[in-house]
Amino acid sequence: MVIPCSVPKTMEKLYKQNIAKATHGTNRLFLFAGDQKIEHLNVDFQGCAPEAEDPEYLFKIASTSRIGVFATQLGLIARYGCRYKEIPYLVKMNAKTNIAALEHDDPISYQLTSIADVVHMRDGHSLNIIGAGMTVYLGSRYEGQMLAQAARLVLDSHAQGLMCVLWMYPRGKAVKQERSEAIIAGAAGVAHALGADFVKVNPPIDEDGESLPGALLQATTAAGNTGVVCSGGSSIDAKAFLTSLHAQLHEGKAAGAAVGRNIYQKSPQQAVAFCEAIASLVYDNADLERSLEKLV
Secondary structure (H helix, E strand, O other), X not given: OOOOOOOOHHHHHHXXXXXXXXXXXXXXXXXXXXXXXXXXXXXXXXXXXXXXXXXXXXXXXXXXXXXXXXXXXXXHHHHHOOOOOOOOEEEEOEOOOOOOOOOOXXXXXXXXXXXXXXXHHHHHHOOOEEXXXXXXXXXXXXXXXXXXHHHHHHHHHHHOOOEEEEEEOOOOOOOOOOOOHHHHHHHHHHHHHOOOOEEEEOOOEOOOOOEOHHHHHHHHHHOOOOEEEEEOOOOOOHHXXXXXXXXXXXOOOOOEEEEOHHHHOOOHHHHHHHHHHHHHHHOOOOOHHHHHOOOO
């Protein structure tokens, strides 16, 4: 385990505990993404599992599944966290909606709360908050503001013994191929330069839109000792998802997975089983066949 110099000596024990919780004692992270209430409005929660229309559904899945962290905004944790204190939370510190398209303006996502707010809620209610994270849109004309906020967030998180994950998405009018092998590797390298513990990126694709697990190796190399996890994207067939994840882990040397819609758009039984299948790949280093056996 790498303990960054940005973690004070007095916080090293807490930081190590938080990293150990998130990674289950491995160097890998299974991040359950639940920040889409702001990012995608209500679109992701309708027309799928009827349970998904209730925001508490995400907390129910997180509380009964073998995840590393459940990433969502502090406001949602405030509404449900006291009922689900055992969930390992990672606070998503910024957010924007998808109402304004790129043709209107380049994307920018402002920080909504502070690490002081996070620590106050954590300590005041004995919540299992173990990390923080935020999104940066590289290539946006506002990237300087977001980079400065991200750099500060890493330092502030580490100062409180919290781990920090950065979502790095090249996006804006100047970005022509936001999922090319080279630009994804560049995004991972930026997160590493900011001191992040993990970076969440979109997996690279070729000109035909096909996934390139092996091409992810350039990103995992560029990220140094910052772990790279790929976003899960829209819901796809469970077997296809696990096959892709297995390739990312073994061909691309990814350090885990970040999954949202592919989990909570399923029925309760299917969602928990799918989480266990992902956890078996990420934390148990299981082969693909064993993970597929866990599906229902």
